[in-house]
Amino acid sequence: MQHINFILSLADSNLILSQRNAEWCGHGPVLEQDIAITNITLDLLGQARNFYQYAARLINETGNMPGHIATEDSLAYRRTEREFKNILLCELPKGDWAQTVLRQYFYSAFCKGLYFQLLQSQDQSLAAIAEKSLKEVNYHVRWSGEWVIRLGDGTAESKQRIKQALQFLWPYTGEMFMPADFENNNGIDLASIKKQWLLDVQTILEEATLQMPAEHIFMQSGGKSGTHTEHMGYILAEMQYLQRMYPDANW
Amino acid sequence: MTTIHPLEINFQDKIDQEAKIEPKDWMPDAYRKTNLRQISQHAHSEVVGMLPEGNWITRAPSLKRKAILIAKVQDEAGHGLYLYCAAETLGQSREQMIDDLHSGKAKYSSIFNYPTLTWADMGAIGWLVDGAAILNQVMLCRTSYGPYARAMVRICKEESFHQRQGFETLLVLSKGTEEQKAMCQDAINRWWWPSLMMFGPKDSESTNSDQSMKWKIKRKSNDELRQNFVDMIAEQIKLLGMTLPDSHLKWNEQRGSYDFGEINWDEFWNVVKGNGPCNKERIDARRKAHEEGAWVREAALAYADKKNKIKTVSAA
Numbered sequence: 001m002q003h004i005n006f007i008l009s010l011a012d013s014n015l016i017l018s019q020r021n022a023e024w025c026g027h028g029p030v031l032e033q034d035i036a037i038t039n040i041t042l043d044l045l046g047q048a049r050n051f052y053q054y055a056a057r058l059i060n061e062t063g064n065m066p067g068h069i070a071t072e073d074s075l076a077y078r079r080t081e082r083e084f085k086n087i088l089l090c091e092l093p094k095g096d097w098a099q100t101v102l103r104q105y106f107y108s109a110f111c112k113g114l115y116f117q118l119l120q121s122q123d124q125s126l127a128a129i130a131e132k133s134l135k136e137v138n139y140h141v142r143w144s145g146e147w148v149i150r151l152g153d154g155t156a157e158s159k160q161r162i163k164q165a166l167q168f169l170w171p172y173t174g175e176m177f178m179p180a181d182f183e184n185n186n187g188i189d190l191a192s193i194k195k196q197w198l199l200d201v202q203t204i205l206e207e208a209t210l211q212m213p214a215e216h217i218f219m220q221s222g223g224k225s226g227t228h229t230e231h232m233g234y235i236l237a238e239m240q241y242l243q244r245m246y247p248d249a250n251w
Numbered sequence: 252m253t254t255i256h257p258l259e260i261n262f263q264d265k266i267d268q269e270a271k272i273e274p275k276d277w278m279p280d281a282y283r284k285t286n287l288r289q290i291s292q293h294a295h296s297e298v299v300g301m302l303p304e305g306n307w308i309t310r311a312p313s314l315k316r317k318a319i320l321i322a323k324v325q326d327e328a329g330h331g332l333y334l335y336c337a338a339e340t341l342g343q344s345r346e347q348m349i350d351d352l353h354s355g356k357a358k359y360s361s362i363f364n365y366p367t368l369t370w371a372d373m374g375a376i377g378w379l380v381d382g383a384a385i386l387n388q389v390m391l392c393r394t395s396y397g398p399y400a401r402a403m404v405r406i407c408k409e410e411s412f413h414q415r416q417g418f419e420t421l422l423v424l425s426k427g428t429e430e431q432k433a434m435c436q437d438a439i440n441r442w443w444w445p446s447l448m449m450f451g452p453k454d455s456e457s458t459n460s461d462q463s464m465k466w467k468i469k470r471k472s473n474d475e476l477r478q479n480f481v482d483m484i485a486e487q488i489k490l491l492g493m494t495l496p497d498s499h500l501k502w503n504e505q506r507g508s509y510d511f512g513e514i515n516w517d518e519f520w521n522v523v524k525g526n527g528p529c530n531k532e533r534i535d536a537r538r539k540a541h542e543e544g545a546w547v548r549e550a551a552l553a554y555a556d557k558k559n560k561i562k563t564v565s566a567a
Binding site for chain 1: 298301302305308309310311312313314315316317318321322324325328329331332335370423424427428430431536539540543544545546547548549550551553554557
């Protein structure tokens with residue numbers, strides 16, 4: 001079950017961030033970037049689906065829930081906010097473009113380290129999903145990193161905005177590296193991912209002419225264990241509404 | 252008697268011989284203007300058209316449907332981009348075109364001024380709205396202005412895919428629960444007439460048609476295309492087991508076509524003039540995105556300038 005929960009947490013983080021980024025579709029700052037963020041939205045959704053489909057297969061194999069077949073949709077649409085295991089960072093509002101690109105950078109740089117380790121996982125299916133996702137994540141890191149630099153070293157206004165985003169988002173970055181129950185003894189070395197992540201962030205922030213925030217501040221957490229922000233209920237209410245309203249329908 | 256300029260005779264010859272007109276070729280002012288108006292209007296339609304469908308992305312009822320919908324709306328952004336580029340070859344900047352959209356000077360397809368109220372609207376838009384658009388676009392693949400024709404070839408491939416997806420979305424609903432069937436029929440009822448309006452005024456009322464036909468900007472009249480559409484949809488709807496909301500719809504053996512009822516032209520002209528249910532909302536949303544994105548575009552420019560200066564200095 002721990003292993004399944006771990007996979008679900010990966011699925012949930014990707015889905016919820018995809019849901020947030022999707023809010024940009026049709027509202028981006030310029031058409032080319034509307035397309036770019038929507039691309040990332042689609043990639044994250046695709047990754048979420050791969051993780052959900054795999055988790056559903058494992059759940060069905062355990063046979064713990066007779067008469068109930070788990071699917072990607074039952075997992076995405078029929079669990080409550082207390083069951084979702086995404087990190088808080090992913091559920092925060094999209095904010096302005098600065099907040100969106102910086103959050104994407106923080107998250108994608110983390111995924112890069114995580115998926116890289118998953119390549120070595122004894123679970124072949126998980127390693128295969130990680131391998132497929134890594135190609136996309138590398139692009140997400142590059143795209144979002146370039147935007148962080150551009151905004152930091154752009155105009156006075158863009159610098160002010162990215163600074164604000166940094167201040168707002170930073171306390172939500174620690175959760176990525178705090179192991180949840182289901183992350184104990186699963187072969188993932190979060191400490192080493194964190195080390196590399198901090199180096200990567202520092203490099204990007206320096207190039208963006210921004211100050212690295214203090215590392216040892218109080219970090220928000222709870223997402224992985226289902227204690228979310230107040231945003232989460234609204235995200236699910238919107239996302240799950242049709243499945244909840246018409247429980248017998250197929251779409 | 253007006254004399255026809257030799258260049259214009261040459262230009263018309265080219266068109267008559269089915270040669271494409273390219274950006275650097277001589278063209279009458281009115282040809283340039285008509286194309287610019289039409290291509291930019293088409294580009295705006297793609298971009299504004301992202302809004303009614305984008306409205307359902309966060310609420311799509313399954314992950315697969317969500318992925319399909321996001322990809323579709325993203326395709327529309329891509330189409331907008333090709334079309335803005337095609338229009339720019341006629342000498343107007345994208346920025347100017349966008350300003351004209353926001354000021355109301357430039358138009359976009361009125362269909363997007365109708366609201367998307369239920370999930371079934373995603374199917375109805377794909378099937379009916381994209382279906383109507385395709386008939387127009389297939390014709391435009393052979394339009395006389397080269398960059399426009401080439402953009403349309405790319406766009407048509409994706410659009411026909413969208414139409415099939417839309418139909419399939421409705422097909423699933425039509426075989427679903429009673430509530431889903433009702434949702435499906437309701438969406439068809441609401442989108443049918445606005446879809447017919449997409450072909451524009453009747454030929455007898457259309458001011459731009461004759462010249463556009465002569466210049467082969469368009470090759471079929473509004474009424475011809477509309478009839479093709481009715482004939483296509485009246486057959487396809489049988490597969491859904493749904494009905495079209497037109498009591499006059501009837502196969503006419505003699506014409507080999509369907510007869511259909513009269514469009515509410517009063518509604519048509521009102522939506523064109525800005526009085527549709529969502530005209531204001533759509534333009535406000537586009538304007539807001541553009542205004543809120545201004546600082547982002549400025550930052551990107553400022554950064555690019557800095558980098559270019561550094562390059563210039565180090566190259567010196």
